[in-house]
Amino acid sequence: MVRKPTSKESARKPNMREAILAAAEELFATNGFNAVSVRDIAQAAGANPGSVTYHFKTKDGLLLEIYRRHCGPMNLRRSELLAAAKRVRDLQDRLEAIVRAYVVPAFTSGSDLAGGGARFTRLRAVMSAEGNEVARKIIAQTFDDTSHAFIDAIHESLPHIPRKDIVWRSHFLLGALYYSLVTPDRVSRLSRGEADGSDPANAIEQLVQATVASFQAPALDQPARRRPVVSSKT
Amino acid sequence: MVRKPTSKESARKPNMREAILAAAEELFATNGFNAVSVRDIAQAAGANPGSVTYHFKTKDGLLLEIYRRHCGPMNLRRSELLAAAKRVRDLQDRLEAIVRAYVVPAFTSGSDLAGGGARFTRLRAVMSAEGNEVARKIIAQTFDDTSHAFIDAIHESLPHIPRKDIVWRSHFLLGALYYSLVTPDRVSRLSRGEADGSDPANAIEQLVQATVASFQAPALDQPARRRPVVSSKT
DNA sequence: ATGTGATTTGTACTATCGTACAAAAGATCA
DNA sequence: TGATCTTTTGTACGATAGTACAAATCACAT
Numbered sequence: 219m220v221r222k223p224t225s226k227e228s229a230r231k232p233n234m235r236e237a238i239l240a241a242a243e244e245l246f247a248t249n250g251f252n253a254v255s256v257r258d259i260a261q262a263a264g265a266n267p268g269s270v271t272y273h274f275k276t277k278d279g280l281l282l283e284i285y286r287r288h289c290g291p292m293n294l295r296r297s298e299l300l301a302a303a304k305r306v307r308d309l310q311d312r313l314e315a316i317v318r319a320y321v322v323p324a325f326t327s328g329s330d331l332a333g334g335g336a337r338f339t340r341l342r343a344v345m346s347a348e349g350n351e352v353a354r355k356i357i358a359q360t361f362d363d364t365s366h367a368f369i370d371a372i373h374e375s376l377p378h379i380p381r382k383d384i385v386w387r388s389h390f391l392l393g394a395l396y397y398s399l400v401t402p403d404r405v406s407r408l409s410r411g412e413a414d415g416s417d418p419a420n421a422i423e424q425l426v427q428a429t430v431a432s433f434q435a436p437a438l439d440q441p442a443r444r445r446p447v448v449s450s451k452t
Numbered sequence: 453m454v455r456k457p458t459s460k461e462s463a464r465k466p467n468m469r470e471a472i473l474a475a476a477e478e479l480f481a482t483n484g485f486n487a488v489s490v491r492d493i494a495q496a497a498g499a500n501p502g503s504v505t506y507h508f509k510t511k512d513g514l515l516l517e518i519y520r521r522h523c524g525p526m527n528l529r530r531s532e533l534l535a536a537a538k539r540v541r542d543l544q545d546r547l548e549a550i551v552r553a554y555v556v557p558a559f560t561s562g563s564d565l566a567g568g569g570a571r572f573t574r575l576r577a578v579m580s581a582e583g584n585e586v587a588r589k590i591i592a593q594t595f596d597d598t599s600h601a602f603i604d605a606i607h608e609s610l611p612h613i614p615r616k617d618i619v620w621r622s623h624f625l626l627g628a629l630y631y632s633l634v635t636p637d638r639v640s641r642l643s644r645g646e647a648d649g650s651d652p653a654n655a656i657e658q659l660v661q662a663t664v665a666s667f668q669a670p671a672l673d674q675p676a677r678r679r680p681v682v683s684s685k686t
Numbered sequence: 687a688t689g690t691g692a693t694t695t696g697t698a699c700t701a702t703c704g705t706a707c708a709a710a711a712g713a714t715c716a
Numbered sequence: 717t718g719a720t721c722t723t724t725t726g727t728a729c730g731a732t733a734g735t736a737c738a739a740a741t742c743a744c745a746t
Contacts, residue, residue, distance in 0.1 A: 234723080250582040252486035256704060266725050271705060273723090346580035347634050348484040358641070365642055385643040386658040390628035397627025401582050407592070408599055409619040424620040428666040435665030438657055468694080489733065507693090507734060524687050 235273050237263040243284050243334075247341040251281065251350055278352050281345075285353065288338040289360045295323040296364055308446055313375045314430050317391070320368050321425055324395055325418045335419060336399055343396035372433060379437050391429045400423065469507050471497040477568075478516050481575040485515065485584055503650040512586050515579075519587065523594045529557040530598055538605055547609045548664050551625070554602050557658055558629055559652045570633055570652060577630035584625045606667060613671050632659065 221395055241262035245254040260267040299319030306312035324339040345353035364414040365388070373384050398405070398421050405415030414420060475497035479488040490511055494501040508514040533553030536659070540546035558573040579587035607618050632639070632655050639649030648654055 232467065232684065248583055250484055250486060252484060252533040253582065255702075257702085267705090268707085268726075269724060271490075271707095275705090277704065323511065344581045346631075347482065347578045349482055349599065369642065380646075382643050382646040385639060385647055387662050389642070390624075390641050390659065390662055391633065393629070393631025393634075394624035394627040396631060397580075398623065400627075405619060405623050406501075408603065408623070409616050411658045412614075413619055415623075423619075423672055424617065427669050427672055428624055431669030432662040432666040435661050438661055490735080491733085501735090502696075502737085503694060505737095509735090559738065 220307060234263070234265050234346075238265055238270055238273060238280070239284060242280050243337055243341060246281065246284070247337050249347055250344055251277075252348070256280075256329065272306070281350070281352050284338070284341065285356045285360075288334065289356065292323050292335065292338070293360065293364050296320065297335075297367070299323065300367060300371060304374075309375050313372065313433060314426060316368065316371050316375065317426050317429050317433070318377055320388075321395060321422055321429075325399075325422055339395070340399040341399050346396070372419070376433060379433070380439070383437055384433065387432050387435075390432065391425075394425060394429070459524050468497070468499050470501060472499055472504055472507060472514070473518060473521065476514050477571055477575060480515065480518070481571050481578055484578055484582055485511075486582070490514075497596075513670065515584070515586050518572070518575065518589070519590045519594075522568065526557050526569065526572070527598050530554065531601070533557065534601060534605060538608075543609045547606065547667060548660060549603065550605050550609065551663050551667070552656075554622075554625070555629060555656055555663075559656055567675055573629070574633040577634050580630070610667060613667070616673065618667065621663075621666050621669075624666065625659075628659060628663070640643070 238259060242254075242259045245259055247263060256270050257267050259280070260270055270277075270280060272325045274283055296319060299322065300316065303312060303315035306315045324333060326335045327331050342353065342357065346357070368383055369381070369388055372388065373381050374381070378385065398415070402415030402421070405421075409415075472493060476488070479493055479496060490504050493500050494504055496504055504511075504514060507645070512563035530553060533556065534550065537546060537553045540549045557569060560569045576587065576591065578614045580591070603615070603618055603622055606622065607613070607615050610618065631648070636649030636655070639647050639655075643649075
């Protein structure tokens, strides 16, 4: 019974708990877990360091709660979009719909938090890179089901591609997705302003298009169209 | 005059400086910059914490030296492979050779350090995710030239694709590359043992194949009412 | 062997970390 | 209003961080 919807909020800070969560999410996502102190988070949220301990007990507990907050809605939304995608008749269109069902919720809101989708996905990317233990456990047990569902769906629309190859390519998809959220400025810089790496709609379309094509690549063990050309070894 | 090739090495530790660099590289790459203390590094290298200060002045200085050590050889190797790739006549084969020239040095040795390529690339991935300032500066001024060279080369072999799209897709390539080195176990897990995410040769082939296909995808702003059913080049 | 410069060690200083906890303040309802 | 529960504040503690620095040790030319 921790949650109680107070009709009359605190005068100073309406829902400090949420403010701390939001601040932590932002700071963790941009600086990593260890680079951010509890005091940093409290200050960004306009709270007292003790408040963080009160609401979340430990720093790990705070991270855990951020994940709990987002995982459910995001996976739900992905499931809905995946179900809809699987009803698409045309195989080519279906594949694109499936990829889109995977990508879109990662970039856009997790249904309750405004613009929270991209921030949370970036957080996951950073925690994954840092090898964060708390995150690793939650991710494996929360997202693997979803990942398998997507892999299976993709496999059904590309029956001639070995499942192994599809796993690799969906892994590349997640890496590309993560990286797009981690350093969007790199796209702007390398394209000399022609592309805006920070524009989610742009990123989604580019990522979906590129990924669909990668999934449609011939299988690896298939007799290659032609021989690899340069550098077999050194 | 810091470097002096001693014919008779120290009895205890042959080249402690190298041991510290190697230990730091490994620890930073797997745990992130802030999660690793100077004392952790010293202990892993069998050195005294003071030695780290002596050789590299600060923790940032240590990271800087790691980058200095690898950037040159890796970019040199990439340049060589790129030059060779650009001499390939067939456009399709050339594209694959170019992608391979980009990917291979990231996975394999930086010519002087054994197996250091993958470790250093993983380090870059982690520093990028953490938004590390020291790394950000070096990366931008060291790798952007190389990136542009590759983008230009790819653009030449795919003249009908807007440069903007090629930037996006090469960005996805780097993200996929990074992520493959950060969590190779995920591939093994999701493929239920069918694929080994830790096998560099495997990762390279899968990544090259998928990436070449993604580059060959039709341009985004193209009408694209109905796209080619299976990779137009086959 | 001895002096000299390069390296390694040991230790200490200050800052900041995560967290605990008691007291203050605010909210809710009889 | 006063009692009670929730939340916020302020402060403090032990651990550990990065780094500085003097003493000890080593390698080697003389």
